[in-house]
Amino acid sequence: MVLGKGASSSLSKKMVDGAEEMVNNNNFTALVVDDDPLIRVLHDMYLRKFGLKAQVVENGKMAVDLFHVGATFNLILMDKEMPVMDGAEATKQLRAMGVNSMIVGVTSRDLSFEKEAFMEAGLDLCFEKPLTPEKISFILQELNKNNNN
Amino acid sequence: MIILFNISLTKGNSRAINRKGMAIDDHEHNSTRTKLPIIDVSYFTEKARMDMNRLQQEVACMRSSLFDQGYLDEQFIQLEELQDDANPNFVQEIVTLFYTDSARLIQNIEQALRSKPIGFSKLDDYMHQFKGSSSSIGAKKVTNQCALLREYCSAENGEGCISTFLQVKQEYAILRRKLEAYFEV
Numbered sequence: 145m146v147l148g149k150g151a152s153s154s155l156s157k158k159m160v161d162g163a164e165e166m167v168n169n170n171n172f173t174a175l176v177v178d179d180d181p182l183i184r185v186l187h188d189m190y191l192r193k194f195g196l197k198a199q200v201v202e203n204g205k206m207a208v209d210l211f212h213v214g215a216t217f218n219l220i221l222m223d224k225e226m227p228v229m230d231g232a233e234a235t236k237q238l239r240a241m242g243v244n245s246m247i248v249g250v251t252s253r254d255l256s257f258e259k260e261a262f263m264e265a266g267l268d269l270c271f272e273k274p275l276t277p278e279k280i281s282f283i284l285q286e287l288n289k290n291n292n293n
Numbered sequence: 294m295i296i297l298f299n300i301s302l303t304k305g306n307s308r309a310i311n312r313k314g315m316a317i318d319d320h321e322h323n324s325t326r327t328k329l330p331i332i333d334v335s336y337f338t339e340k341a342r343m344d345m346n347r348l349q350q351e352v353a354c355m356r357s358s359l360f361d362q363g364y365l366d367e368q369f370i371q372l373e374e375l376q377d378d379a380n381p382n383f384v385q386e387i388v389t390l391f392y393t394d395s396a397r398l399i400q401n402i403e404q405a406l407r408s409k410p411i412g413f414s415k416l417d418d419y420m421h422q423f424k425g426s427s428s429s430i431g432a433k434k435v436t437n438q439c440a441l442l443r444e445y446c447s448a449e450n451g452e453g454c455i456s457t458f459l460q461v462k463q464e465y466a467i468l469r470r471k472l473e474a475y476f477e478v
Contacts, residue, residue: 173455180422182390182429189375189383225421274429276371 172287173216177199177207177234178223178250183273187221187250190280204234211238217245219287221275224251224262232265239266246287250275262284337353348478355475364468368431387430394426395465406455416454417446423461434464 174196176187184200191198196219201207203226220238226233234249249262249270259270269286271279309338359365369384376383398419405416424439438461 180394180426180429181358182387182394182426185390186375186387186429189380189436193375225418252421273425273454274368276368 155161157190171226172196172218174198174219174221175207175210175215175217175245176221177202177204177226179226179232181204183223183250187275190277191219191276192223194277194284195278202236204229207234208237208241211241211243218291219283220245220247221250222247222267223273224249224258232262235262235265235267246283246290248283322398352475352478355471355478359471359475363433364471366431366433368428370431372430388472388476389427391430391432392469395423395469398423398426399462399465402458406451411449411451411454413446413449413454417443420446427465432465434469435461435468438464 157273164179174191174234176184176191176198177185179201179202180207184202186255188198199210199215199217200260201210204222205228208224208229217269222235223233226234229237231249231251235249238245238247246268247266249259250273251270252273253258263270269283271283295358312346352461359369372384372387380386402416402419405412405419420439420443424436427439438457442454442457442461445457
């Protein structure tokens, strides 16, 4: 299993069943949508460590535009609060376009009703920021299940 | 071609040698254009090793205290685990982004607190961002103060917001000072 050069063995210990198979498949791609450059760098690094090729954009409109020009991603990490177009609106538009990528909401809003509203926009999962190896491992497990179905 | 120098730091008995390793007399020695110092190389190797050990202990001690005193939490360890040979300065890069983010947010928050009346909704937005940013690098005390300030925002308690923000800035300044010293070493 390749996690990336010099990857810590502690990362591999945090992977759940199914995630390892996902990691070995180098064709999976991800899109990180977040206005915070720190989160973009952090989540991009996490995804690369888990073997995914990631692209990053800074708001929902840029994510939607990418799909308009034909880009596809297996996984989208979508922040909720963003300028220009927020995560909920971007998710709604992507679903309306017929995008069936796994969209995972990532928010620092810790109120359950806010998370619920975000989920209703069309998310598959929603996590509180920042993502951790355990959360990403879980996401990959779910992505793997969806891919097999 | 390897040129070996057999030289020592002792005074008196040592004789100078030329580049071929042959002892030279005083006349030849004094007539050379440059007079090289006589150096014991093993002394410096041992000194460098001791300095390195001391430095490593200092770094370990600083790192330990950041966690023991509650400035950093598990999230910082997650960042360290992402660092590798291909990205040797990853943690420092993330922390630098945090400084940039924080400087912008502190300025915005100060402006929001100066406005009359205080725009609590906008203030809460900024604090939400600051809390998110600080929790992303594991800045535990800063995150906790941000959470407290958000409670005062919800209650629209202006005085509580102002006094808590002073705490936020203080914790941020202390953390920044400690992290800068840590990365300096």
